[in-house]
Amino acid sequence: MPNGYISELKMDNSKPMPETLFDYPSEIDKISKEFNNIITQSSNAEDLGYDHLAGIGYRKAIEFLVKDYLIEFKNEDRDSISSKLLSQCIKSIDDERIQNLAKAASWIGNDETHYIRKHIDKDIQDLKSFLHTLTSLVSFEIQISKAEDFINNN
Numbered sequence: 001m002p003n004g005y006i007s008e009l010k011m012d013n014s015k016p017m018p019e020t021l022f023d024y025p026s027e028i029d030k031i032s033k034e035f036n037n038i039i040t041q042s043s044n045a046e047d048l049g050y051d052h053l054a055g056i057g058y059r060k061a062i063e064f065l066v067k068d069y070l071i072e073f074k075n076e077d078r079d080s081i082s083s084k085l086l087s088q089c090i091k092s093i094d095d096e097r098i099q100n101l102a103k104a105a106s107w108i109g110n111d112e113t114h115y116i117r118k119h120i121d122k123d124i125q126d127l128k129s130f131l132h133t134l135t136s137l138v139s140f141e142i143q144i145s146k147a148e149d150f151i152n153n154n
Helices: 025-032 035-047 050-074 078-083 085-092 098-114 124-152
Strands: none
Touching: 025 035, 025 050, 025 124, 035 050, 050 078, 050 085, 050 098, 050 124, 078 124, 085 098
């Protein structure tokens, strides 16, 4: 085999995969079916020491959350939202707090995917902190909407 190639691959299945360390409100799963898969894989990658991959995964989780939020909760057109850049989707969020959290998290997430970092004073922990708060605010908005529906229908 040429130098640098693995001649034999051995799997060690004796080690269980780590549990996700990224807790978020269950309401998120109702609007974003893939968010859990992405966030779990990202958290597992981070726990296994694959910090570069984890950062990219968290960035992907932001995109799915924002787009699914707009499609499933704000009833925006799936085809239109799916084809837009994340930054365009974030601009269309009507809650400024959610918009700002998504923007800040995506900026740090973009740094995780690019060669040169724009925000050298921020890291994956800041990204996760913003993402935690983003999921909380989206969850609050969902709960408020449910309460309003309940009040208006009684």
